Amino acid sequence: MADSPPAASLRGDALRVLHAALAAADPEEAVKRHLGLLPGGRLEAGGRIWELGRFRRVLAVGAGKATAPMARALEEILGERLDGGTIVVKDGHGLPLRRIAVREAAHPVPDGRGVQGTGEILDTLAACGAEDLVVALISGGASALLTAPVEGIGLEEKQETTRLLLACGATIHEMNAVRKHLSRAKGGGLARAAHPARVLTLVLSDVVGDDLDVIGSGPTVPDASRYADAVAILQRHGLWDRIPEAVRRHLAAGAAGDRPETPKPGDPLFAGSATVIVGSCLQALTAAAREAEAAGYRSLILSSKIEGEAREVARAFAAIGRECRDSGHPLAPPACILAGGETTVTLQGAGRGGRNQEMALAGAIALEGVPGVLFLCAGTDGTDGPTDAAGAVADGETAGRGRRLGLEPRDFLKRNDAYTFFDRLGDLIRTGPTRTNVMDVYLLLVGAGGA
């Protein structure tokens, strides 16, 4: 720990800490941090060694919004040890690659190009043998980009089923249990297609909790759900008689044992394969905490799994920041308290903003008049809601500064207009699109002596 940073530098330090988080979440850096080619053609990944010399071919497949830069890093690391492959990325998210074919497709609503790209991947995997190594690169958005309806079901019928589930408030786990049983790619589908090749999956996580079977609908990992679960979920929501006939027939046949199940945990299919989370919110927070320590702050990571209504969660953070300043709990200032996750906003008005800007505004209100505490909220993808900002920064003077400009912070919060408020104050954070996504990052900085 260095000398106490003065309160005036809190903002600069917070931005520096945020950028350390973003750098750690960069897909290319994330892959390079977890993968290394050792002498003798040995690939180290996640603490495990893969003897490349023992494989006939090394192929890359994958999908997701951040998968192109992940693939570029893989090409750079493996060089000519990489034989080829195909990835599907969101429109505009491609990069020129040397050995891996890049297909662009629609997101978040799948289209025929996604079906075609996924078909190429399945063909590549079908041609694999026990002597091949497949590196799967999965990032956020893969669910929509890896689109391969089971035989007899059309893309539209699958989409209609998803739409019905969404409309009745099904959870992400319920959605996935159904979708995985309608797809040849999701729920371990790619792993089955690749068998008996060995599969090394590299994952950039964009979901709370980093559940591997949720990220991109888990194309290369086991699926604990069963056909019967999918049927039960649709019945519970009163959708069984409303879903397309072909979907109903397929699921009923599966539940009756007439279709092969998705591969389950413990399936020998997964023996010799491995999954490495190369980037996640927690990893970004860990890098950010290191940067904060280097800048002279004590650091504490609270959680990378924050969920809840943005403005209410912000009040809890403000309470922790005030306690830190007043009593030195949960740690003594100068302190950097870090968290991450994804909050939600229940819209009340027609203003502009995003969940991070809304959190920062609620934080500004809760921290009004408190010196020496700064609160920063930002989306790691650089885009918070339908705005050009990643988030915003607030402290004890923010509310008063707003009022002096004729902006009453409570009114702006009431109509979900945090963007306008912070834009006028010059307190928006603009990073531009970062081409990654490990959810959102929240920073509380508490200066040593106060203002």
Added chain:
Amino acid sequence: MADSPPAASLRGDALRVLHAALAAADPEEAVKRHLGLLPGGRLEAGGRIWELGRFRRVLAVGAGKATAPMARALEEILGERLDGGTIVVKDGHGLPLRRIAVREAAHPVPDGRGVQGTGEILDTLAACGAEDLVVALISGGASALLTAPVEGIGLEEKQETTRLLLACGATIHEMNAVRKHLSRAKGGGLARAAHPARVLTLVLSDVVGDDLDVIGSGPTVPDASRYADAVAILQRHGLWDRIPEAVRRHLAAGAAGDRPETPKPGDPLFAGSATVIVGSCLQALTAAAREAEAAGYRSLILSSKIEGEAREVARAFAAIGRECRDSGHPLAPPACILAGGETTVTLQGAGRGGRNQEMALAGAIALEGVPGVLFLCAGTDGTDGPTDAAGAVADGETAGRGRRLGLEPRDFLKRNDAYTFFDRLGDLIRTGPTRTNVMDVYLLLVGAGGA
């Protein structure tokens, strides 16, 4: 740190930790912990020595729901050094005392008995001289119990003003700025009445942030607000023409400089006086953390200032509990993470419950299926909402246990019916009335290995 406690013991440990918090908040214990009579008649309070031999008399005054046991402790400590005094407590909250007169009055709506008891206190203080020491005992509820309208204003007119402010959503700070300028007791009024006697104030805090001028409306501490603020607040809320004529005249005269202001910070009036917070949520949490450490847990106090919508704040705590279990942040299990404060509940249904039970229920939903994490929420006064419970306890099995009894936790949360849910499960916490109040306590216990 002892051996890791098994997950099965989490509940017992949590209750033990809670009871350590309650014991520390006990008004009698709280006073005894901060006050000591040293040889030679020297009274030590808050790290400061009062030479009792130099005072002609030592008198006790005060008000609040927990003030009778505070006074009993003072009588016990001072013995015959105490000459007498008067306190005003809520109906049914009195105790037989030897030297201090106990008056009971109505709460939360003041009545004539409160006015009479406060008059006795003001008379006692008026008779004090520079050679007297006054010990003021202030606890939650003192605002309503210390009732002394300024001359020319009746109790009803003061109440009507308060009622109007409440109805238009005024903050507690706005309420106080007005009330303090209509009272001879609030906003330093008792300190002024006692002058030139020295005043030692002992406070049991029931407000978030422990602001001395907010607790019991700060009868013995400086008041930063002015008559002009009171007028501006009433005008801002459109109430200036609606408040009783006598109130308007009094405040206008004060704003014009024709009435003495409440004593301000830095007023020589307060020289030689002192205030000691003998009990607070943070002190209760500190004692609870010590108990947790003794039971083998690492401990971390997050904040004693938690506010926000109960069900959303609960999700933030659940996220921290899950992170602790998964990654050892913010501290490694076995861990006890403590917090306190006072959340709010926006009523949606007509069920039974309180803010703590509602938090526990939301926590049960957010923690469903997570092994080895327990969440406890309880009001330190032993009464959570209009129920006979102090709070409830939840863990990863709570939601499932409810469902097996036909109780869908989300439905119970939706209609604010946490009491019924936890009562059926046997997971309510019942302490009975504790005769103290240092807000609410939240505990997250995370077992070492999980379940």
